[in-house]
Amino acid sequence: MRASRLLSLLLLLQTRGRMTAAELAGELEVSIRTIYRDVEALSSSGVPVYADRGPAGGYQLLDGYRTRLNGLTTEEASSLFLAGLPGPAAELGLGEVAANAELKMLAALPPEPRFHAARMRERFHLDVPGWYRDADAVPFLGEVSEAVWDQRPLRMTYRRWGPRDVERLAHPYGLVLKGGSWYMVAAADGGAPRTYKVARIITAELQDGRFERPGDFDLAAYWQRYAADFRLRLHTGEALVRMAPDAEGMLRHTLGAETVDTALAAAGPPDERGWVVLRLPTESVKHACWQLLRLGGDVEVLGPPELREHMIAAVARLSELYGTRQE
Secondary structure (H helix, E strand, C coil), X not given: CHHHHHHHHHHHHHHHCCECHHHHHHHHCCCHHHHHHHHHHHHXXXXXXXXXXXXXXXXXECCCCCCCCCCCCHHHHHHHHHCCCHHHHHHCCCHHHHHHHHHHHHHHCCHHHHHHHHHHHHHCCCCCCCCCCCCCCCCCHHHHHHHHHHCCCEEEEEECCCCCEEEEEEEEEEEEEECCEEXXXXXXXXXXXXXXXXXXXXXXXXXXXXXXXXXXXXXXXXXXXXXXXXXXXXXXXXXXXXXXXXXXXXXXXXXXXXXHHHHHHHCCCCCCCCCEEEEEEECCHHHHHHHHHCCHHHEEEEECHHHHHHHHHHHHHHHHHHCCCCC
């Protein structure tokens, strides 16, 4: 355990430069006293780490010192190759670069981790888009990624859900790949950061100059907040339904496991036939009707009245289509 922590401390100093004992303690989730002991242990083992005193001080490695990439465990090396996404890398124009990096990393590994990493690559494959849908066409992903990387303004025409396209001068802060779709997080026309689906960009032109990316902007934290807010905005209604005992699997497939698990946790006991009453979040009456019709007679809508009326009308239309055999 301590050996792993010492390696982590060494790599932190190597990649980030000078760090205070408090910063190292926060990163490694240990006490400052433990950092003092670990730094002393590194120094005693011949690692050229030294401390600068004063308010702006901290620990750092002697200039030019680099450790070799031989501290990776077999599992860590394998996980690096499992995390590689050749499809998205190719979309960003980095397919050849990623492949070369893989080869160089394999060459740098000792024999046993190299064998396991190569086997991981051969036996596991990551396919990002979900079933029943293709990945989005993103003809301007190259321009967007260049704008993100070089901090260059991007003038774009964006197709909104509304009736008209809009022109935006965007300062792209980052790119996110979610479920096979690329999203750009950008501040447009001097406003706060917003999320744009890259597939909806219909023209894009890189502009001269550079913009200042906020130093405190955290892409992962922004996306986490955005995703949570999106789920809240998406489900603004509620449906009261009765579910047959054998319909849980299909309901999970239709609405998602998290939604169904939450509803089941709040549900009462089943009736004598095994049916359970659930409260399910809905996006809209029309969308809920379409989703719940997929379960046929295994789900009965109890409310709200508007949704139940939509279900009755939909069943009546189906009866007209299929109730009389065509000769």
